[in-house]
Amino acid sequence: xxxxxxxxxxxxxxxxxxxxxxxxxxxxxxxxxxxxxxxxxxxxxxxxxxxxxxxxxxxxxxxxxxxxxxxxxxxxxxxxxxxxxxxxxxxxxxxxxxxxxxxxxxxxxxxxxxxxxxxxxxxxxxxxxxxxxxxxxxxxxxxxxxxxxxxxxxxxxxxxx
Amino acid sequence: xxxxxxxxxxxxxxxxxxxxxxxxxxxxxxxxxxxxxxxxxxxxxxxxxxxxxxxxxxxxxxxxxxxxxxxxxxxxxxxxxxxxxxxxxxxxxxxxxxxxxxxxxxxxxxxxxxxxxxxxxxxxxxxxxxxxxxxxxxxxxxxxxxxxxxxxxxxxxxxxxxxxxxxxxxxxxxxxxxxxxxxxxxxxxxxxxxxxxxxxxxxxxxxxxxxxxxxxxxxxxxxxxxxxxxxxxxxxxxxxxxxxxxxxxxxxxxxxxxxxxxxxxxxxxxxxxxxxxxxxxxxxxxxxxxxxxxxxxxxxxxxxxxxxxxxxxxxxxxxxxxxxxxxxxxxxxxxxxxxxxxxxxxxxxxxxxxxxxxxxxxxxxxxxxxxxxxxxxxxxxxxxxxxxxxxxxxxxxxxxxxxxxxxxxxxxxxxxxxxxxxxxxxxxxxxxxxxxxxxxxxxxxxxxxxxxxxxxxxxxxxxxxxxxxxxxxxxxxxxxxxxxxxxxxxxxxxxxxxxxxxxxxxxxxxxxxxxxxxxxxxxxxxxxxxxxxxxxxxxxxxxxxxxxxxxxxxxxxxxxxxxxxxxxxxxxxxxxxxxxxxxxxxxxxxxxxxxxxxxxxxxxxxxxxxxxxxxxxxxxxxxxxxxxxxxxxxxxxxxxxxxxxxxxxxxxxxxxxxxxxxxxxxxxxxxxxxxxxxxxxxxxxxxxxxxxxxxxxxxxxxxxxxxxxxxxxxxxxxxxxxxxxxxxxxxxxxxxxxxxxxxxxxxxxxxxxxxxxxxxxxxxxxxxxxxxxxxxxxxxxxxxxxxxxxxxxxxxxxxxxxxxxxxxxx
Numbered sequence: 001x002x003x004x005x006x007x008x009x010x011x012x013x014x015x016x017x018x019x020x021x022x023x024x025x026x027x028x029x030x031x032x033x034x035x036x037x038x039x040x041x042x043x044x045x046x047x048x049x050x051x052x053x054x055x056x057x058x059x060x061x062x063x064x065x066x067x068x069x070x071x072x073x074x075x076x077x078x079x080x081x082x083x084x085x086x087x088x089x090x091x092x093x094x095x096x097x098x099x100x101x102x103x104x105x106x107x108x109x110x111x112x113x114x115x116x117x118x119x120x121x122x123x124x125x126x127x128x129x130x131x132x133x134x135x136x137x138x139x140x141x142x143x144x145x146x147x148x149x150x151x152x153x154x155x156x157x158x159x160x161x
Numbered sequence: 162x163x164x165x166x167x168x169x170x171x172x173x174x175x176x177x178x179x180x181x182x183x184x185x186x187x188x189x190x191x192x193x194x195x196x197x198x199x200x201x202x203x204x205x206x207x208x209x210x211x212x213x214x215x216x217x218x219x220x221x222x223x224x225x226x227x228x229x230x231x232x233x234x235x236x237x238x239x240x241x242x243x244x245x246x247x248x249x250x251x252x253x254x255x256x257x258x259x260x261x262x263x264x265x266x267x268x269x270x271x272x273x274x275x276x277x278x279x280x281x282x283x284x285x286x287x288x289x290x291x292x293x294x295x296x297x298x299x300x301x302x303x304x305x306x307x308x309x310x311x312x313x314x315x316x317x318x319x320x321x322x323x324x325x326x327x328x329x330x331x332x333x334x335x336x337x338x339x340x341x342x343x344x345x346x347x348x349x350x351x352x353x354x355x356x357x358x359x360x361x362x363x364x365x366x367x368x369x370x371x372x373x374x375x376x377x378x379x380x381x382x383x384x385x386x387x388x389x390x391x392x393x394x395x396x397x398x399x400x401x402x403x404x405x406x407x408x409x410x411x412x413x414x415x416x417x418x419x420x421x422x423x424x425x426x427x428x429x430x431x432x433x434x435x436x437x438x439x440x441x442x443x444x445x446x447x448x449x450x451x452x453x454x455x456x457x458x459x460x461x462x463x464x465x466x467x468x469x470x471x472x473x474x475x476x477x478x479x480x481x482x483x484x485x486x487x488x489x490x491x492x493x494x495x496x497x498x499x500x501x502x503x504x505x506x507x508x509x510x511x512x513x514x515x516x517x518x519x520x521x522x523x524x525x526x527x528x529x530x531x532x533x534x535x536x537x538x539x540x541x542x543x544x545x546x547x548x549x550x551x552x553x554x555x556x557x558x559x560x561x562x563x564x565x566x567x568x569x570x571x572x573x574x575x576x577x578x579x580x581x582x583x584x585x586x587x588x589x590x591x592x593x594x595x596x597x598x599x600x601x602x603x604x605x606x607x608x609x610x611x612x613x614x615x616x617x618x619x620x621x622x623x624x625x626x627x628x629x630x631x632x633x634x635x636x637x638x639x640x641x642x643x644x645x646x647x648x649x650x651x652x653x654x655x656x657x658x659x660x661x662x663x664x665x666x667x668x669x670x671x672x673x674x675x676x677x678x679x680x681x682x683x684x685x686x687x688x689x690x691x692x693x694x695x696x697x698x699x700x701x702x703x704x705x706x707x708x709x710x711x712x713x714x715x716x717x718x719x720x721x722x723x724x725x726x727x728x729x730x731x732x733x734x735x736x737x738x739x740x741x742x743x744x745x746x747x748x749x750x751x752x753x754x755x756x757x758x759x760x761x762x763x764x765x766x767x768x769x770x771x772x773x774x775x776x777x778x779x780x781x782x783x784x785x786x787x788x789x790x791x792x793x794x795x796x797x798x799x800x801x802x803x804x805x806x807x808x809x810x811x812x813x814x815x816x817x818x819x820x821x822x823x824x825x826x827x828x829x830x831x832x833x834x835x836x837x838x839x840x841x842x843x844x845x846x847x848x849x850x851x852x853x854x855x856x857x858x859x860x861x862x863x864x865x866x867x868x869x870x871x872x873x874x875x876x877x878x879x880x881x882x883x884x885x886x887x888x889x890x891x892x893x894x895x896x897x898x899x900x901x902x903x904x905x906x907x908x909x910x911x912x913x914x915x916x917x918x919x920x921x922x923x924x925x926x927x928x929x930x931x932x933x934x935x936x937x938x939x940x941x942x943x944x945x946x947x948x949x950x951x952x953x954x955x956x957x958x959x960x961x962x963x964x965x966x967x968x969x970x971x
Contacts, residue, residue, distance in 0.1 A: 048340075048351070048358040049342070049344075049349075051351070051357075051358045051359060052342060052349050052351035052358050052360075054360040055351065055352070055359075055361050057376050057379065058351055060344055060346070060347045060348070061348045061383060061386050061387060061390065062346060062347045062390070063346060063348065063390060063393075064346075064390075065390075066390040066391055068383060071349050079344045082345060083345070086345075
């Protein structure tokens, strides 16, 4: 993992498990040409899985067969970790293709303090999908004064791109 | 064994005149100093009968009139067949081209297309061009903005339908305070409060009624979601159909124009037009394949883009583009695949796969519409070829199948291509014995090969033919760029050809031995830096051939000189005659003397052939001995029972004995034993005999004479030595020059005998004796002594029988 230099300008790519990675990545690269910056992929996790799994009656309904099974804490943890590792792997592949260093950070949405630390700064750029604006986190980020670039993108169905 | 003193009688009436020992034949009739002055001669001298037969076979159109050229190896039979086939081919137009193309409905059964000569090549190139165009045009069409826009519209429609469903569910869920969460593999329905999924702790704080309401809402929404999911495949299928229809429209637009041009170009060929329609339909049906190059390669045909386009290629099996006339094909290695063709396979990920592009033609198809020349011995020695050839000729079509598949040896997937109609003349070339064996043992053979072209082995040595032969020789000298042959050298060659024919009145037509002699004579002339080939060079070539192959001859000669093989060349012996034998070593033959002895005693009228008793004698030899027994019993003491027991043997012969050419020698040995009259050992004799005592011709007479001459010469010729041959063999004499020279000097003699009495007279040096008007032989003659001895045996036998009978009575 590439280490960050706080003195540099940073492009932060806001990611969730359902963001269209390639579109975000390409947009980030366009802005990198404009300013020599460091790239940071910031994966913002949502603990909704764990909350849902804590309920005794929640089930997971298969997208393929329609069969439903208990949605347990173990399953929630697995879904969460799989999503992170998948997004991380795909971002690293994109960075490798472009032969560019990329930092990857995972932070829960509730840890807004650390998220702000990464993003804040008027020279920094936040690249995010439009659907992220619906999240409470986005309202907080808007106040930071960084440049925000939104990508018109449909939320993926949990498979990434 | 008793010996007697020789008589001095010369029997000049039996001597063969010197001029008959190596007749120079008819004069050449053409004047020349060297062969390059001779005009061109007849191309295939002396083979007119065979030539007429081949031409007849090649011209007649009736079924089964294929040709079998009979002749020995080295008779230029292949060259003759090829030359005459080309002559006929010149009169026929170039046949059709044949192609295999994909059968889109059943790829394992490729279809054939046929074109006039050269158009097959054109069609193949057109299809290649079409494929190249398609490779670019179809992907380009799918990458065009027009297509992308249309595709996007289709996708948007589908997406809208999906979103509509999803949105409806989301809204329904939201109205009940439920959120639809998406996992990588499915959906989770969870209660939401303040836009946040609540956990167990928060849920437990809700009023019981609300908790129940949430759970009921989730249960109902789950059922709705499941129903939606069940409906989703239909949406996807509908989407795929929309995309496929779009792809078909795009592909049809691109392909249609190109195919139309081709259909117009080949409009006179309905099968081709039909095929092009199939190509267009197939491309349109499989339009998706043309722009999905990222799919992984699979171990099946047409699994990648190259293979996808490959199915529209044309396998030009037979092209006659470069043939102005009918083809003439000689297949030197007539294996099954070289004759019938084959279906090749390639290995893909460990599996053997094939398609119509891997069908290969054999010689039958290459020669289709023309002539195919095959060596029969090779055809028979290659597995499955003869049966396959006959099958193709009977069916008048070639079906390209693997013999392994026919006989069930392999289970690899292969093809069943359409059969191709066959119209070819086959010219088989082989030995005579092969032809006769096939006639006898293969009933189908004569149905298919009705025309036999029997090459003549030799040519009459007439004045006309001698001149023609000289021109023929001159042609072959020129064709091989050899030094010119002097007149004497050409004459020497002609003499050798008569010798090769074993007949002073004929000239051998064996081409390989002629060519070898010419080439080797040229070699020896060049060795001495000569600018032309002289008679001495031809002589040298002949001698060197004999020397190179003469090891065994030398060893036998040496064994005789060292008395390891016992041969007397002087004096006279009772019951012992020098016979003559010939050994064949490939194309080289030599003769040598062999001692034949006979013993006699009173017996029951049986002459025992010891060679036969020990199974060393062949059938013909045994027949000869039986005939001489019959000759003996019919000539002597006819009125008394033949009471003889005789034994005849080839001394020091430890191998097989075959042929009847020693029957004169055997009978003379037997008569000598009976009469007690000794036989001259400075003479050798050859000849077969019939029941009436007539001496008949034998083979290898020159070699036999020279064999005995060699032995006598080494021991010292003194004028007493000689050989007795059948009178009918005189015309076959073409003796070595040194033998003729010795005869001229009176050091050696050749006698010819017409009857057994002639032979007896010469061999015993006394008159054999003829019956007088009273039926009696002259007293003291050989025949008199033989008959007297046989009567004595008969009396002894009768007396012996009477005594034995009296003893029985007592």
